[in-house]
Structures are given as structure tokens and as C-alpha cells.
Amino acid sequence: MILTDREIEIALAKKQIVIEPQPNLREALSSTTLDLTLSNKFLDWNAIPGTTVSPGASDYSYKTMLPLQSEKTLSAYELNPGKFVLAWTAEDVFLPEESRIAARVEGKSSLARLGVGIHVTAPTIHCGFSGNIQLEMFNLGPHKIMLTAGMKVCQLIFEQTYGTPIKGYSGIFAGQKA
Numbered sequence: 001m002i003l004t005d006r007e008i009e010i011a012l013a014k015k016q017i018v019i020e021p022q023p024n025l026r027e028a029l030s031s032t033t034l035d036l037t038l039s040n041k042f043l044d045w046n047a048i049p050g051t052t053v054s055p056g057a058s059d060y061s062y063k064t065m066l067p068l069q070s071e072k073t074l075s076a077y078e079l080n081p082g083k084f085v086l087a088w089t090a091e092d093v094f095l096p097e098e099s100r101i102a103a104r105v106e107g108k109s110s111l112a113r114l115g116v117g118i119h120v121t122a123p124t125i126h127c128g129f130s131g132n133i134q135l136e137m138f139n140l141g142p143h144k145i146m147l148t149a150g151m152k153v154c155q156l157i158f159e160q161t162y163g164t165p166i167k168g169y170s171g172i173f174a175g176q177k178a
Contacts, residue, residue, distance in 0.1 A: 001159065001160045002032050002157055002158070002159055003032070003101070003158040003159070003160065004031060004032055005029045005030065005031055005032070007158075008029060008034055008158055009025060009029070011099065011101060011158065012025075015096070016095075016096065016099035016101055017093075017094075017095060017099065017101055017158065018093070018094040018095075018096070019034075019036075019091050019092070019093055019094075020091065020092045020094075021090075021091065023035065023036065023037075023091065028152075030155070032157060033106070033155035033156060033157055034155060034156045034158070035108070035152045035154070035155050036089040036090070036091050036093075036105075036133065036152075036153065036154050036155070036156060037089065037090045037091065037149075037150050037151060037152055037153060038087060038088075038089065038090060038135075038147060038148065038149055038150065038151050038153040039087065039088045039089060039090040039132065039149060040073050040074055040075055040090075040149035041071065041072070041073055041087065041088050042071070042072045042073075042074060042077045042085050042086065042087050042147075043069045043070070043071050043072075043085065043086035043087070044069065044070050044072065044085060044086075045068055045069060045084070046068050046069065046070055047068075048068065053065065069086070074149070075148065075149050076146050076147065076148045076149065077146075077147045078144050078145070078146055078147075079116065079137060079138075079139045079144065079145045079146075079147055080139060080144050081115075081139050081140075081141060081142055081143065081144065082139065082140075083138065083139055084136070084137065084138045084139075085137050085138075085147075086134060086135070086136060086137070087134070087135045087137050087147065087153075088132040088133065088134055088135065089132050089133040089135065089153070089154065090132075090149070090150065091132070091133075092130075092131060092132055093125065093129065093130070093131070093132070093133060093156070094129070094130040095125065095126070095127050095128060095129050095130075096128070097127055097128040097164060097165055098164060099127070100127065100160055100161045100163065100164055101127060101158055101159065101160060101161065102124065102125060102126055102127045102158075102159050102161055103124075103125035103129075103156045103157060103158045103159065104123040104124060104125065104156070104157045104159070105118065105119055105123050105125060105133055105135070105154050105155070105156055106118065106119075106123060106154060106155050106156075106157060107119070107153075107154055107155075108152055108153065108154060108155060111145075111153070114141045114143065114145055115139055115140040115141020115142070115143075115145075116137065116138070116139055116140075116141065116145050117136075117137065117138045117139075117140065118135050118136070118137060118153065118154045119135060119136050119154075120136040120138070122136060125156065126165075127161050127164075127165050128165060133154070135153065135154060
């Protein structure tokens with residue numbers, strides 16, 4: 001079941017959804033989503049010519065890829081056509097396990113119409129998640145897109161889970177911070 005604006009407000013008031021800093025609800029809420037904004041942290045991939053990554057290999061670990069990333073703190077980032085960057089929401093999101101609420105992060109249509117995608121295949125924000133949401137941003141459009149810290153960049157769709165999970169999210173990106 002997807003939460004409506006009314007249920008999102010109630011869940012925020014009851015701390016079943018915790019967002020810091022809390023967005024201005026008049027501007028951030030629509031009928032079934034809550035907008036989040038872009039932080040000033042960006043991660044670029046430093047491609048090494050001839051390098052092949054084999055995520056299916058038994059000895060593969062995403063952690064071995066970390067040296068190929070360079071972090072930048074910028075008030076604006078120019079996303080060129082055909083390029084990809086990792087970024088984060090400015091807001092810290094916490095979905096307590098006992099709240100029985102999970103979320104999906106989706107792009108804004110205003111960016112999508114320019115060719116900007118917000119996530120590649122990872123929209124799920126698990127019940128029990130805590131941290132800034134990492135965005136996998138790419139530009140499939142013909143124009144350079146200026147991404148500005150503080151701009152509305154994505155929206156969360158909150159869903160009630162059928163039960164309380166046995167364990168909260170504990171994957172490699174648990175507790176990530178921008």
C-alpha cells in the first residue's frame with residue numbers, strides 16, 4: 001500500500017519516517033510522494049583504459065572499486081551527455097523497522113524530460129534504512145545539465161510493508177552519509 005500525503009504527514013509526526021532536516025511539507029509533498037534535494041557531494045569514476053570489471057567473479061568486491069572514485073564537494077556539478085555520477089540527497093532518511101515502512105526513490109519528471117535519470121536499478125529504500133540516499137545519476141539527453149546543491153532531485157514513494165522485518169537493512173551501503 002502506497003502512503004498518501006496525509007499518511008506521510010502522520011508517519012513523520014509519529015517518527016515512523018524520520019527525515020533530517022525535515023523538508024518544507026507544503027513544497028515537498030504531493031499526493032503520494034515527498035521530494036528530496038541534492039547534497040553537494042559527488043563521486044566520479046576514474047576510468048582506467050582497458051580495465052574490465054567482473055562483478056560475477058567469485059573474488060569480486062565492490063570495495064575494490066573504491067580507489068577508482070574521486071569525491072568532490074561542489075555547489076554545482078555539470079553532468080555532460082552520456083556521463084554518470086554518484087550523488088546523495090541532502091536529507092538523512094531513517095525508516096525504523098517497527099514502522100513497517102519502506103520507500104522507493106524515483107526521479108523527478110522535470111529532470112527525466114531532460115534525459116536525466118536518478119537511479120540505475122536501485123530504487124529500494126529498505127525498512128530499517130538510515131542515511132543519505134545515494135543516487136546513481138546519468139544523462140541520456142543531448143544537453144549538459146547543471147546539478148545544483150539544494151535543488152529538488154528525487155521523490156520518495158512510501159509503502160507499508162505487510163509485516164515487521166526480522167532484520168533491517170544491513171547491506172554494504174548501510175549507514176551511508178553524504
